[in-house]
Amino acid sequence: MNLNFASDNTGPVHPKILEAMVAANAGAAMPYGNDPWMPQVTERIRDLFDWPEAEVLLVATGTGANALALAGLVPPWGSVLCHRIAHIEEDECGAPEFYTGGAKLTLVDGAQGRVDPDALATAIARTGGSVHNVQKGALSLTNVTEAGTVYALEDLHRLTRTARDAGLATHLDGARFANACAALGCSAADMARGFDMVSLGGTKNGCMGVEAIVMRDPAHHWEMQLRRKRAAQLWSKHRFLSAQMLAYLEDDLWLETARSANAAGQRLLAGLRKVGADMDWEPAANLAFARLPRAAHDRARAEAQYYLMDEAERPLCRLVCDWTKTDAEVDRLLALFAG
Amino acid sequence: MNLNFASDNTGPVHPKILEAMVAANAGAAMPYGNDPWMPQVTERIRDLFDWPEAEVLLVATGTGANALALAGLVPPWGSVLCHRIAHIEEDECGAPEFYTGGAKLTLVDGAQGRVDPDALATAIARTGGSVHNVQKGALSLTNVTEAGTVYALEDLHRLTRTARDAGLATHLDGARFANACAALGCSAADMARGFDMVSLGGTKNGCMGVEAIVMRDPAHHWEMQLRRKRAAQLWSKHRFLSAQMLAYLEDDLWLETARSANAAGQRLLAGLRKVGADMDWEPAANLAFARLPRAAHDRARAEAQYYLMDEAERPLCRLVCDWTKTDAEVDRLLALFAG
Amino acid sequence: MNLNFASDNTGPVHPKILEAMVAANAGAAMPYGNDPWMPQVTERIRDLFDWPEAEVLLVATGTGANALALAGLVPPWGSVLCHRIAHIEEDECGAPEFYTGGAKLTLVDGAQGRVDPDALATAIARTGGSVHNVQKGALSLTNVTEAGTVYALEDLHRLTRTARDAGLATHLDGARFANACAALGCSAADMARGFDMVSLGGTKNGCMGVEAIVMRDPAHHWEMQLRRKRAAQLWSKHRFLSAQMLAYLEDDLWLETARSANAAGQRLLAGLRKVGADMDWEPAANLAFARLPRAAHDRARAEAQYYLMDEAERPLCRLVCDWTKTDAEVDRLLALFAG
């Protein structure tokens, strides 16, 4: 049994999505987004988000979606407020700085990987002012957070309201948007409310490589198309992005795979508690950061793959369940930990 | 019959490549280039290019491959010499400028879409010098050219020698590398000789979306990996790039599809001459720019798709044969033109 | 006698300007443009340009004025149309590309260093279009041109009208704005008409180092202030920029020094014709490009300083008269040439 809990992106593509890609391969199709599937993608997302005028651009990487969205919202002399452990800060090798032309990521604290409302207010108050300062730009939140926790809807909306009241734009890094909706039992529209742009992830949740940049305000559309092309993120055989995303959204497949991943994550969580793992962050979806007994880790490492965040006496392990994880796989990992 | 001669990227993915992608979908695989297929890709390209130490990075777009390669070769204050109609100048919305941090594309003339050796020497002599000037950077050539013509090997090597002797780096935009090899009947190693980095295209020639940046000197590798990530061009489910490229290179599929496209292109060319088309540029591979009688264009336009470069009395039409074009399709298009 | 004809920036500061700087040194003054002289500068320029709402920013270098103005007018994916020999293309080491975030300078031909109206129309028609292309940005003209020629007002206005009708912004590189006004006998308002932003030069014409960015539309003001600061072009002891510019504009000193330089230039021109110099470009202000007999150059080089543009049998010499050049100096240079 190949026990790969390293990331949700180690998982395969969902058969329905792969089939849709194969089906889209028949004959010729116009390139660069002029394929027949793309208008359907836009329509579907408008419905899901209840944003009737939204425009949608597809790219192949989550970093690309985030960096482009931020570049569309924040000038080079602007600030992007985000949590200290946000993906845009920690895991994108400065892509947001590159795409924005040098905007500044200003880090905000908060327990459980969630931006603290008071810390946000303080950070906003400290941003901007005179010509010597970087100016107010955007708030970027992540749900599911990089800590594996989830923002409650009311917390999310409170934060975006604070930002908007201060004149900031709002961006949601939704690499695990589906997992957050599944965890909260809320709609996509509920999750998107309060944001100007959403990076709607597909890759981690059963797609091959597709993310949607969803812009509530269509006024951004043309500039964002230019930015996408200039950033070399515009696919020529774009139909394979469109077909992926369309299949992903059809019949709520996106929710189905997310629920599956979350269910595995919660089964894992329950088991981790039994084997004596400590967790500083409360896992609410499909990833957990668990501090394990050394012996548990030593037993599992030969058979299972996951990232080790440190090598302490009780090593901190990052365990992610992609949408394919079965009860048997989870139980086998737990059995290895239990010894 | 869907007569799509708009571009080689309107064509489908080759079944063998699609099958390889489907096969790669089994189970988990490590992300970001750590999949088992990638080392094979590198080995295969080292062999093909006869560059035993070369390093290879895969990205999903040709613009990305070009822009990253140039960024690795040219500082922000450097100059990129290229033909006036190069793709990097005309069709990438400034991606090279974005990726390089503002390097300057300096345009060189030359008949048939090919850089003229004397014009190159003059341009090099005019580049650099004092601190007030943009400095010598790189020469970027394209083969097959954007005009549909091909450089003979000796012409290519003469140009790269001139550039290297003057201290410039050399880059080949090989979006149609395979078509050029097929047209010349030469090896990949012959084509790559004299270049520091090659953008080896797959997308236009039967892949879904994959291009290889091939670096002769492995000293570039780490910086280029950082640049790729920072540019949001590093795929998480990278196995689908590796598997594509591997299938593309296996059993010389890349040459097979290119020969097929070129054969269609040459059949089209012969027919165009018969229907009274004028061609300023000598088509040598799979694309032609033909000035057609107005009536010919009017007859074809309802049934066939291709780009119109201008709307003159004798409109200039860009006709591209992707790897799937059959004799029947070419003949049907010619029949429409002939009336 | 130190015969320095190398550039107008080899000349000294006009005594009245130096005195104004010394006078401004009394006591404390608030920094960053909040000195008492700056509002007067703005008022004076509004009057001179007949732009009642214009805003003005001062910087210390002409390259800075040009690069900032272009960055305020053109997005990173925009094009700057300029003459092939424009200073922004040839002598700023890519500063416009740096400041704009990678906009593309598109070169336009034209005799006598002046943009040709038809070539401009063609270049505009070729700019923009689809998402693959760099988009329409700005036209940047230079008067006095880098060739030492001058645009007649009607030619200038025809070009800016063409640009504006096509939706381009318009910028004037006025490093020798005063010399152009003096040559044409026109007002500053006449010269500025048709432009959105003007780089109004002081340094070459008797100042120590100050250039004004004049924005017709005050809507640019705040963003341009941020750009200036971020580009490290905002002086802390700004009073010394303000005081310079104010003294320069007072009692038409700017015109007086320009007339002096132009008179020397015209005396030089008359003499050059007598000593057998060839001039491809018609010098209309204070600089000339003269192809001299080799012997003439050999006689002069030990005593006189000027730039040699090439080392041909008849070397091409760039001869510039700054505002201090006396008849005696000009005549001495001519005597050396005459032998």
Add this chain to the structure above:
Amino acid sequence: MNLNFASDNTGPVHPKILEAMVAANAGAAMPYGNDPWMPQVTERIRDLFDWPEAEVLLVATGTGANALALAGLVPPWGSVLCHRIAHIEEDECGAPEFYTGGAKLTLVDGAQGRVDPDALATAIARTGGSVHNVQKGALSLTNVTEAGTVYALEDLHRLTRTARDAGLATHLDGARFANACAALGCSAADMARGFDMVSLGGTKNGCMGVEAIVMRDPAHHWEMQLRRKRAAQLWSKHRFLSAQMLAYLEDDLWLETARSANAAGQRLLAGLRKVGADMDWEPAANLAFARLPRAAHDRARAEAQYYLMDEAERPLCRLVCDWTKTDAEVDRLLALFAG
């Protein structure tokens, strides 16, 4: 009496420096650093720093010196470690991000405005690693700090050693380099030891507008010259930068003005303690952040200028003594506070 305690850059130019500028105005001088004073500046700084091979570039603003130095030391994907309140973080509107092409400023904590050694070690350990992360770049320290405190030499050297051992480059923001030397009674060479590049300030300490970028390793020289030009920081009438800096360094004028400013600062400090001011940071040079009784501030504000950092019940006031501040001025300010 004009009581301006707003900043050291509200002060005038020292008469000796102004005289040197006036003297440098005689006749013609070659531009762009080719004036006869510049080699003497380089020699003088080599001696002062005991860096026999150092190269020096002059610019007119401190932000320019910092941003250029960092751009020369850190790639776009690198990190600049600095104190949370560093000028490069708080007061340059993102100039370091602009000049470096988007490097990331990583903030380090520490009491008294000084980087804490343990916090630095932790920050370094967290930087770099995989391709997903911003890589190790440089440590940038400021002495005198933005808090008005001073690093002891051994603390400075410990920090630079830690950085260098980890492969980071080291930069000193020396906007108040002279004040730090004066406060510590150390030599310039002592202060510079351990740094790769130093921004040696002149503007705040009696110059009009000149800062030296001092590079220990001459290998940086050519690239830095290109960067300076491209950033529009290369003066054409450069002699006025050279002459300023030369006069500033002559006969230790730089130390004399700094001692004068520091003495005023210490007199002010002693008085502030008597009027009941609270100071979180220990002022060691010429600037103090004092929390004053509301009534004291209310009495002083009509007559004296200084920046208010907040409007709390006991407002936090930033009080800076430039090199001209007399005992009488300091005493008058204290008298206003005392009531």
